[in-house]
Amino acid sequence: MDDQQLGCAGLLLAMMSLDPSISFDGEHAPVPPAPAPIVPPPKPSAPSVTNPAPVFARRIHRGHPGCHFQEEVMKIALLALALIVLRPCLKKQVWAQSFFAWIDPIELALFKKSETILVGRLLWIGGLFVTFYDAAATFVHSLDLTPLTTRVFD
Known part of the structure; x- marks a missing residue:
């Protein structure tokens, strides 16, 4: 090779160490045989009730606390x-009417109690919304957008 550039020799030596078919004298070393192709394992079917995902199956076998989620x-x-x-x-049904006559007042009392708790929580969330809105409005009001608007309208 009649290459006069100094930087190419180092590059060619590095390439020769990676690929034995590259040489300075023009003789080529035999090309090594290509490795056998790696066949990937077959894809498992999609997770289902009868074939759970591997992570979920490991949780069940280990007694993981979250393994009873499906149950x-x-x-x-x-x-x-x-x-x-x-x-x-x-x-x-005639035979079940006495049971429902006994259980309906209990259900009604529990429902009214839960309805009161639900309304209380909705009012609490409404108060939080107003608090965050007031804080955001104060912050936005304090922003000086003059540098941005002068660049946009120039």
Whole structure:
């Protein structure tokens, strides 16, 4: 090679250490065989009830405190189904009317109590909203936007 630049020799030496087919004398070393292609493992099917995700499966086997999440969701769904669908049907049954006559006043008292708590919390959140709004309005009012507006309108 008739390369007169000094910086190329170092670059060519570095390339020769990485690729044996590069040489100064024009003779090429045999090219090493290509490595066998790596076949990725087959993709598992999407997580489902019968095939849970690996992280969730590890939590179940370790006794992780959050592993009962699906069970709790199922309990809540069944309770909602019972309250929405089955309760009106059961109230019409003669044999269940005495139970509902006994339980309805208790449910009504608990509902009124929860309704009062809910209204109280909504008022509390409303007060927080007004507080944050007042703080934000004070902050925005104190901003000096003159440098920005002079650049925009020039």
